[in-house]
Amino acid sequence: MSQTLNATTLLAVPMAPLLGAIAAGVLGTKFGGNWIGRRLSHSLTILGVLVAFILSAMTLKSVAVDGARFNETLYTWMVVGGLKMEVGFLVDGLTAMMMCVVTFVSLMVHIYTIGYMEEDEGYNRFFAYISLFTFAMLMLVMSNNFLQLFFGWEAVGLVSYLLIGFWFNKPTAIFANMKAFLVNRVGDFGFILGIGLIAAFAGTLNYAETFAKTGELAKMMFPGTDWMLVTVICICLFIGAMGKSAQFPLHVWLPDSMEGPTPISALIHAATMVTAGIFMVARMSPIFELSDAALNFILVIGAITALFMGFLGIIQNDIKRVVAYSTLSQLGYMTVALGASAYSVAVFHLMTHAFFKALLFLAAGSVIMGVHHNQDIRWMGGLRKYMPITWITSLLGSLALIGTPLFAGFYSKDSIIEAVHESHLPAAGFASFAVMAGVFVTAFYSFRMYFLVFHGKERFDQNPEAHHDAHHDDGHGHGHDDHGHEPHESPWVVTVPLLLLAIPSVVIGYLTISPMLFGDFFKDAIFVNGEAHHAMHELAQGFHGAAAMALHAFSTAPFWLALAGVALAYYMYMINPALPAAIKRIFHPVYVLLENKYYMDWINENILARLTRSLGTVLWKVGDQAIIDGTAVNGSARLVGVFAAITRRFQTGYLYHYALAMIVGLFVFLTWFVAPWSAWLGK
Secondary structure (H helix, E strand, C coil): CCCECCHHHHHHHHHHHHHHHHHHHHHCCHHHCCCCCHHHHHHHHHHHHHHHHHHHHHHHHHHHHHCCEEEEEEEEEEEECCEEEEEEEEECHHHHHHHHHHHHHHHHHHHHHHHHCCCCCCHHHHHHHHHHHHHHHHHHHHECEHHHHHHHHHHHHHHHHHHHCCCCCCHHHHHHHHHHHHHHHHHHHHHHHHHHHHHHHHCCCEHHHHHHCHHHHHCCECCCCCCEHHHHHHHHHHHHHHHHCCCCCCCCHHHHHHHCCHHHHHHHHHHCHHHHHHHHHHHCHHHHCCCHHHHHHHHHHHHHHHHHHHHHHHCCCEHHHHHHHHHHHHHHHHHHHHHCCCHHHHHHHHHHHHHHHHHHHHHHHHHHHHCCCCCEHHHCCCCCCCCHHHHHHHHHHHHHHCCCCCCHHHHHHHHHHHHHHHCCCCCHHHHHHHHHHHHHHHHHHHHHHHHHHHCCCCCHHHCCCCCCCHHHHHCCCCCCCCCCCCCCCCCHHHHHHHHHHHHHHHHHHHHHHHHHHHCCCCCCCCCCCCCCCCHHHHHHHHCCCHHHHHHHHCCCHHHHHHHHHHHHHHHHHHHCCCHHHHHHHHCHHHHHHHHCHHHHHHHHHHHHHHHHHHHHHHHHHHHHHHHHHHHHHHHHHHHHHHHHHHHHCCCCCCHHHHHHHHHHHHHHHHHHHHHHHHHHHHC
């Protein structure tokens, strides 16, 4: 039985996508002289990700079947005092699962991109970016220390900035990527403070060494306060997760990031980058288990995100934004599970969500291609007969999303609801209500989109924008000729990834719930204090197999709430389409609130931004110009100048002036110093 993994093989996992990114980004662009064409660029990047996926799958097999583990330093960058800056890998069940999810979804997105971006001028550059993103995400999930974690954390943020603003001549895309960059800096400030506190008080950046000192950290207080040090550390780390995983109120960047090409929506904002925060908290479970205050905070933030972001999905008409708000809501579900100390359930939902949400995003992109780049679901309808593969895969993804029994999302979502219900933390009551209500909301907006896109009357020929190609405005020549108004199915490079993602969206939950939640798969990766937090123990007591869980679901509230959401969506948009407009008139103030996204953008731009600008102006005018430049720098220079001007008057160069100065000096010496001493000695 193998107990260790090969370091060279593990190193090849992130290096293969990196080499592909360098090849396409340097040799395939103007920067490197366009030495290689489109075919070779996408072939090299796809090959790199394929190699990474195969090696990741082999690693997962070794970890799950043979019990293999790896935790070693590969390179020591520097040593500062007793603090080591290292590059190393930690591979256990959590890491191996994340490696497979990242590489498989990335591989599907790479193949899909061949069809979706075929007419874009930045084709090779886009492949370089998504391959570079895969490298960064792999470095993040494979790290065994906080330094490498932070490197991967910032690297995925950098590449997401490049991808969201990929069409850099499109003003809305530039605004969106700057917004994502700035909001994530807020979260990252908290994240680096948390890492700094660990380095200062634990004296190490290595995970294992930090976890070994949790007993000491639990007894410490934050200097100058009566706060527990671990509570401050956990909240700081979680603020980083709030930015990266788009939790309220740092969620505002994610919907706007849909301005980037659709493939990156699937890669970054559904499957990998936004789940980095969830992964990080699960990895840090030995620390988070020490603070109930931090867990309560996580529960509240996750519950708000799960419910209130779902409400926003109800009124969206852009097909990608509906799926984006769905992502926000599901990230809230994962966060709630973290707060309930059900870390394995959160990571389980992370995995299932990655497959069906990537599927829904790519299916949305297929629909956009099929209707000649229209994204408004009000001008679609009846696409089922024109796009059968896209239709069936979208249906499967939607069923998984709403938690239909036997589908992947059901096992993870229902487990979250049950875990929160069993939690004894003070915030669990509100969180339990939020995730339960979110079931109905999710089902309603998901099937509102599904029915408007694939069923009902055909409305694509009534679109007032039908004769205008939306992508002509991006400034990158990403135009597509309008070959008539009739929709068409997408090419095989688009539909094959849809079919391959649909398979795990249906079966992966049934196959993996037992080992991942109630087996030993995460035994040495996730720690739960069973005495203080018994949600997972209660779940294990009530679990009698995946099939029994699915059968029991038909008699539970979540199933009937989801069914009610689907039925209401069908009635409102298929049977009585006049009803939504009537409800909108009656509840117009509520609609305005939702349409303005709870005025969070207005608050950020008109209050927080102005306060920050005013503070910056004060610091600039008073702190920098008046105190630092005016007093400390220029003031000291002026003082030296005045002193020099005075002393210069004594340096005339005339001999008689110096003789006079010597006589005066001698007189002072005799009268001031010598005379008192003579009188004293005489006594």
